[in-house]
């Protein structure tokens with residue numbers, strides 16, 4: 001019998017969550033580096049450069065990779081010969097305690113993103129608890145923990161299907177992936193769970209994302225099992241779609257495809273697919289009774305020395321003087337450096353603005369959106385001399401249902417976020433001669449360095465969802481939808497899908 005101290009378990013959870021908030025797994029960093037080296041699409045290459053630079057800066061500054069510091073998901077495998085020194089807390093309570101301490105750590109506070117009463121009031125629990133905990137009793141005298149902090153943007157794109165036994169899984173993946181848009185911040189990984197029952201397939205998909213990135217090794221040695229063959233098949237077919245980093249079109253959409261499977265009912269073929277994003281965050285540790293786990297910090301030399309310079313013809317924009325006429329000649333795909341003041345707002349702020357306008361109350365005091373840009377963001381709290389904590393873009397698609405109202409009634413001329421806009425929103429942007437700009441999802445710490453001043457202007461009680469005024473200097477963005485309605489998330493992947501077909505045809509000649 002091995003005795004595990006409750007305190008060691010809680011301390012290890014806390015340490016692991018702090019660790020993964022700023023250290024990418026190196027296998028993911030190496031995989032993105034390889035993808036960056038071979039990328040031919042400039043927009044995708046630029047996005048990956050920012051992801052890699054952000055990754056190194058986070059490791060150096062010990063600050064979160066992404067402003068969305070995730071929902072804690074923990075797989076705990078407890079040996080049958082393990083006992084605890086105290087039994088006054090359940091495993092769920094211990095994981096929650098470790099989560100609470102990690103997210104409220106004063107040196108590196110993480111964003112609390114969990115809301116209770118999800119179908120109703122959606123009130124923030126303030127400490128990112130509860131975690132999602134999966135417990136397995138296994139043979140042995142140790143406890144193995146795999147812990148992840150999963151971003152909402154990628155979790156929201158999870159898909160599930162009950163296929164017919166004769167249906168082709170790769171076909172379903174390839175048909176489904178383009179419907180997921182870019183809100184999952186590719187390049188990332190796909191976790192696929194096959195078999196069991198509906199709920200078990202989803203758990204398998206999530207657990208598969210804890211495996212290391214090793215598809216290049218698999219390609220080199222060749223597939224031996226059904227799952228390995230399927231991994232290679234899906235990997236190729238998905239990358240051939242040309243979706244690319246951030247959905248801008250390019251050679252790499254996924255750096256690996258992981259699969260876990262279990263026997264299932266003869267009438268069923270449950271399949272779940274869960275993507276992991278540019279903020280891939282997970283750690284593994286084992287407790288054997290000798291004390292808390294000690295995760296080994298990677299060395300900064302392990303990060304690639306990638307630099308990113310904006311091109312000479314980059315457009316520089318003063319947000320304090322820009323007008324509706326100025327933005328008419330901004331072209332889709334163009335890089336723009338923003339300086340000056342912008343307002344922020346995401347789901348809750350938009351909903352409140354809509355209610356206030358519907359009630360005839362006008363905009364909240366201090367908020368004037370005439371000729372302004374709004375940045376969809378919910379930043380991490382600042383520490384030390386930071387102006388603001390990591391502050392990358394959130395998925396713009398969620399704000400689609402408010403966009404026509406915002407453009408019609410508030411004087412707003414542009415939006416900044418990540419991922420694609422829906423067709424009706426693109427039409428509305430064109431109708432109002434507005435623009436939608438895209439910042440790189442997953443490069444939140446890097447983006448925060450462009451923010452020179454920050455103050456809350458409305459809805460302070462909403463915390464990270466409040467409306468802030470940011471003053472930025474040279475914040476890099478890409479024109480994703482221009483005032484004519486040209487849309488980078490549509491044209492980019494279409495162009496790169498065709499180019500990949502051409503490249504493959506050349507190779508086979």
Ligand code: SF4
Nearest residue numbers: 066151153185277442
């Ligand atoms: S990288 Fe994108 S999907 Fe992942 S946590 Fe950050 S914003 Fe969310």
